[in-house]
Amino acid sequence: MWVKFVILLSVFGAFDTTSSEMMMNYYESTGDFVNALEEAKSLYQNTGDFFYLRKMVLYAMRLGNVSDGIRWGFDYLDKEFDHDVFFLIVGKLKEGQDLSKFRDIIKKYSNLNDSLSFYEGYLYYVERDYEEALTYFERAKPYFSNLPVFVSSYLDLLLKLRKIDLLENYLNSINTDLPQLKFLRGLYYKLIGLNDSALLIFKGLYKEDFRDSGFLKVYMQSLDEAGKYEEADSVAEKLKKMMPFSWEIRKRVGLHYLNRGDYASALSEFLVASGLQEGDPDVHYYLSRTLYALGTIQDALKEIEKAVKLNPYSREYVYYRIFLLLSAGRSDEALRHIYITERNLGGESYLFYLKAEAFRRKEDKENAYRNYLKALELDSLNLKRYLDLLEYAKVANIDINFKEYLNRALSVARERIDSINVAYIAMELKEFEFAINIMEKMVEAGYEDPLLYNNLAYALCEVDKDLERALYLVEEALRAEGDDYHFLDTKAWILFKMGRIDESLMFIEEAIQKGGAEDPEVKIHYKLIKKAKGLSDE
Template sequence: MRCHKIVILTCFACLLMAGCGAKKQSALEKPVKKEKLESDEIKRDKALLHFIEGASLDAKGLYADAILEYQKALQAEPNAAIYYAISRDYAIRGDFESAIEEAKKAILMEPKSIKYRENLANIYLSASRVSSAIQVYEEIVEMDSSNENAWIMLANLYQITDPYKALEIYNKILETDDTQLDILFQCAQIYFSLGKLQEAEAKIKRMLELDPDNRMLQKNLIAIYIKGAKFDDAESLLRTIVERDSSDYDAIATLADVYLDQKKFQNAMHLYEYLLSKGVSNPEFKLRIGIGILGLAEKDSTLIEKAKVIFEDLKEQMENDWRPYWYLGAIAFNQHKYSDASLYFRKVINMESQNPDGWWYYAYTIFQQDKYDSVLQIIKTPQSLFEKDFRFYFLEGLALTRIEKQQEAVHPLEKAYELNPKDINVIGTLALTLDGLHKYDRSDSLYEEALRIDTNSAIILNNYSYSLAERGVQLEYALRMSEKTITAEPDNAAYLDTYGWILFKMGKFYESAQYIEKAIETGNATSVVYEHMGDVYFKIGYKEKAMQFWKKSLDMDPKNTLLKLKIDIEKSNE
């Protein structure tokens, strides 16, 4: 029976095929279309499943696994949204190059999508490629000029690279709506940073029209007034704030600072004392008060100790803050207590090793204690930290000259000059050092260069004229330069001696004696001045007096072997 059924089904199939023979072509076409549709639908479903799985992995923070799922989704069906998702995950993982590549593919598939372009711009920003982000936002506003958010973002980016362009965009937005506080504030900040205080003031005032009781805006306006030295305006607004709120210690401290700028010292001191009487515990306020009182100490030196007490308290309160030590160091430095100052500045650099001024004052206070070898050891560290800071090479050169290593001093002094060719102290010290090494062409050139920068620099005029006198050249020119120094500082022993010595070299011995005697009368004469006085007396025939001054000079400088030889020769001729 079963065999019969198989035979019947086979015969039926043959008949079915035969019956359909005339429609064979169309019967074959329909299954192909249906299969393609079914295949596309399967791919879409497959892509969707992988995409959903990728999104699920994203939610768990498994970004690498999510990328693999998204890539499987792409294999099933390429789609802009998938490229977008992959780019975001690469960006999160810090692989910005891959993120940029995938973001660009999303844009290539949907070039009109603002969202995908914003994504690319954000990735550029994460990769610190601001100029590329700007370019993308330029494309966005070109596609949609009414997109205010894009314009604002573009202006924000231009604040970094082209603040004037940022202002142009912000002001264009404000032309249609000047009530946008954020944009007004951004404009004010940019104008302030560019030093355009009038424009910054106008923007803040417009904001205050919209929000007249905003204390932060009032204080921003005060900052602009102070920056522009409009102290009366600053005082007026501060007084208004303080009258309304006597507990605003920041405003009171700022008003005291303004009084200080106006030289209303009693008013300033009254407010500082008021703040202290209120037991202000905030260390930042106490620091401001200390700085303010220290500023007043220029007029009243008795206030120095008061400021010092505040900073001593603050170094306990702010134990990890270098600033109290800085001001204590400054006080000790100005009192010529260099040992104490060096300890304070050492604390500064221990807490803030990237503070070049801290390093400078630390090294310089060691220099002032005549510890030149220590200076040469210390100075290497700030030289490596601040390679472009000329001061540390200058101080090295000075220290080397003090230990009679003039030849070695030339290199660091040349380096300091290279870094800051306009600094009179550097030029003068390098010129003096080369002068001592008899490299007169270069030293004279440097002296002339220094005088082009400051024609009235007394120390340059003195050193240059003395050098010419020692060599016995250009004595008239030397005398004119030296005359300027004694006119400016008539009681300066060194300058009086130089003028007298030039006259000596010109053979005007009696006139020379008058000026060298004046140098000695100041009470600040060096051993060289006494030797010169002896030379003058010797020339005019007063040999006993000459010997007295030479011996006095030798007592002051026992290492002067040439003078000792001069005395011995004169003794042998008696």
């Protein structure tokens, strides 16, 4: 009997793993991580099973007990590798913290297995040692083609290292059915400027009904940038249905309508966003832009003042307030804010541009020109700064070397449309040969645009060069847009130069009928054509 008593005592006195684990799971399911952690600690102490040590790490992190979570996480990883524990620790380590101990723990795994070298590389990635990180990522790449955290980190790493060819090749190699990876692929196509490829992927995901708010926001923005506003409308409505009470979503949808030019809908969305989240400076900023577009400058100024009050260090808000003051004709007040901003935030190119605009409105030619020049000096790779300076020098009759600045402007033109804009400002400056050279290259490259054809035709006409070809080009433009009075005027002027006065008169009169009656250039051409025809100028 004594022996049996000892056995029964041993059975009832033993640690009950099953019931303790059940309680741990129950507490976890109810969100009671304090008691779940106590059960996990007890289970680990009594069994030594690493599974419970892992649970201790997870619960400690959920409770915000970071120091214990990291300490236990290091103990766990020292004995057994786990993806989730690794990223929990990485996410909690403070920026700039010494990772040498962590790296020593992880290194033994990467030495054993190439696939695990990703994690050692990720530590270098966190420390911004991107070249070193890339070595480890390359070793791990064959093993992680469908792991989102690897794919996103590797893509970001290549982007940071500006290895665009490698990045594009990797994007082209991704073959997956995972919506998250498809989204990543499209996102990085967009980031490297391959917008058509990105839109194609986004469109496919949208058809698959991928309901991720982050994806939908990017897709809506991409459609806006491509000018596909009607398609973006449906995305905006889906976002609103998914998250009707999210101020951030309503703000994004409002921005879509603002970009679209639907200012009434934009105003409605921003007002809803403002009601859902008071004190967001962005909402007041976008409200200000919307009200300006609706023509209520004083109300726009009130909203931008709220935005600046909430975030006085935002250059975007401060600059927009100055812009509104200039638009309202309050140049002296704008200048006062410019000087305050220069003192508090420092001077930069756009601030000097605003200062130039303020002096221009005050008809202070010397200070206006000096500040346009300063804006250009501080941002010499910005095409708009060249165009601003050239335009002002022309209207203010300032003697500068236009050819030199046109060549410099052309050297910083990155896109085709940039080069065309340089050609058009050259035409304004009567530098027709310079403009012709640029536009001929555009036509040779296969760029089809009625405005380009018309302007090239007009430039050729102005220098009396190849008038037959000029006539052909303007007729191509008119086939696309037959009612544009600018094109009709160009054709009339070419015919005039060719001596075909009767035809010239017919087209100049059509140009006048279709909107050109008050255009100064059309008036001059009409006067000269009538004179050549022997008609009165009445």
